[in-house]
Amino acid sequence: MRIVHLTPLYAPSVGGYQTLIRQFSERLARKGHDVSVITTTACSPEAFTQPNARRQDSPAGEEEQNGVRVLRLKYRALPRIAQYPFDWLMDFFWRRRLWRNDALRTFWLGPQMIGLNAALDALKPQVLLAGPLPFATPYHGVVAARRLGIPCVVIPCLHSHQVWEFENKGHFEMLSKADALALNTDYEIDLARLMGATPREVCVLGPGIDPTELAGGNGDAFRSDHGIAKEDTIVLFVGRKEEGKGVFHLIDAMREVWEKETAVTFVFAGPVAEAWTRAAAPFTGSNRVIDLPTFNDAQKKNMFAAADIVTLPSRVESMGIVFLEGWACSKPVVGCRTGPVSSVIDDRKNGLLVPFGDPLALGEAIVTLAADKPMRQSLGRSGRQKVGRKYKWDHLTDRLEALYAELIGARP
Numbered sequence: 001m002r003i004v005h006l007t008p009l010y011a012p013s014v015g016g017y018q019t020l021i022r023q024f025s026e027r028l029a030r031k032g033h034d035v036s037v038i039t040t041t042a043c044s045p046e047a048f049t050q051p052n053a054r055r056q057d058s059p060a061g062e063e064e065q066n067g068v069r070v071l072r073l074k075y076r077a078l079p080r081i082a083q084y085p086f087d088w089l090m091d092f093f094w095r096r097r098l099w100r101n102d103a104l105r106t107f108w109l110g111p112q113m114i115g116l117n118a119a120l121d122a123l124k125p126q127v128l129l130a131g132p133l134p135f136a137t138p139y140h141g142v143v144a145a146r147r148l149g150i151p152c153v154v155i156p157c158l159h160s161h162q163v164w165e166f167e168n169k170g171h172f173e174m175l176s177k178a179d180a181l182a183l184n185t186d187y188e189i190d191l192a193r194l195m196g197a198t199p200r201e202v203c204v205l206g207p208g209i210d211p212t213e214l215a216g217g218n219g220d221a222f223r224s225d226h227g228i229a230k231e232d233t234i235v236l237f238v239g240r241k242e243e244g245k246g247v248f249h250l251i252d253a254m255r256e257v258w259e260k261e262t263a264v265t266f267v268f269a270g271p272v273a274e275a276w277t278r279a280a281a282p283f284t285g286s287n288r289v290i291d292l293p294t295f296n297d298a299q300k301k302n303m304f305a306a307a308d309i310v311t312l313p314s315r316v317e318s319m320g321i322v323f324l325e326g327w328a329c330s331k332p333v334v335g336c337r338t339g340p341v342s343s344v345i346d347d348r349k350n351g352l353l354v355p356f357g358d359p360l361a362l363g364e365a366i367v368t369l370a371a372d373k374p375m376r377q378s379l380g381r382s383g384r385q386k387v388g389r390k391y392k393w394d395h396l397t398d399r400l401e402a403l404y405a406e407l408i409g410a411r412p
Contacts, residue, residue: 217305256363327383
């Protein structure tokens with residue numbers, strides 16, 4: 001099959017959706033399919049709306065990554081002098097729920113890829129996949145697929161707790177025009193139907209994991225590299241250090257934890273958002289707080305091997321690959337009781353759930369696990385078993401491949 005995956009960001013950009021598309025693309029290519037990824041030159045979502053972030057853009061052009069053809073297209077971006085007035089206009093329309101504020105928000109975030117139609121015409125795909133929301137790429141994918149007469153699959157990654165993103169009737173009108181939706185959880189299926197999305201096919205696909213990619217980590221080496229005592233409990237956060245991920249609530253929870261369990265070290269691994277520098281400033285130089293803005297694959301293996309507890313107290317996850325990564329390493333996880341995450345974590349079976357925005361409850365969950373090693377081991381084993389049953393990349397790729405074949409076969 002000739003397959004095109006349309007995404008606003010792609011490796012080396014880091015994020016859950018980037019990981020999902022890269023895994024599906026590379027695994028389908030290894031199965032013998034002609035797979036192309038069309039993306040932008042941006043390395044972060046901020047590049048589409050913040051002029052300063054565009055300095056990190058990659059060059060436009062074509063390259064190959066592990067058997068996948070990657071086409072990076074330039075995107076239209078407002079100059080600095082126009083960006084701020086347009087930001088104000090978008091926010092004004094949104095807060096007052098004015099007419100067409102949904103379309104304005106989608107246009108504001110973008111991206112508007114330059115040369116997208118020409119690139120698709122040259123590739124002649126048989127099937128197109130696009131995502132995620134709230135970016136404009138699913139819209140572009142649906143329109144392009146209609147023009148080309150090919151099926152379109154959308155992976156929307158519905159973040160229902162982000163009102164700015166989710167309260168957008170245009171999203172669900174667009175999703176109804178897709179040939180199929182591949183959703184992350186059963187919760188997303190119920191949500192999409194409730195909001196009126198009626199594509200021909202709906203399935204749970206979601207992100208997955210290859211446990212072997214995290215195998216062989218050296219936890220002792222990680223502790224040694226960062227001066228963490230062997231007897232300390234390590235609490236690991238992996239993700240963008242921004243408000244929606246709950247990282248600032250975790251900072252508040254640290255004080256609660258240290259009042260009861262002093263031998264606990266917190267590791268924060270992931271890209272830095274602007275507010276993080278200020279929030280973490282009081283802990284600069286502390287041997288109980290490790291900040292890792294970047295890390296390579298070997299360091300990632302080591303940090304998961306060293307961790308005793310993996311937490312992502314986020315309200316913005318459409319699923320949470322970090323939970324799967326923790327389980328793959330037999331670690332207990334702590335997440336928030338949102339619709340998507342509650343459909344992934346079985347409370348007190350393979351992890352603990354707490355309310356979002358409640359540092360006290362988050363701290364109590366961490367203290368409970370820090371003080372109870374048998375409980376940590378039991379929850380971690382259960383999580384690893386769940387990964388084996390439901391979330392291996394090979395199984396999920398087979399299902400996506402079958403969906404593509406079915407949709408292509410159904411075309412006249």
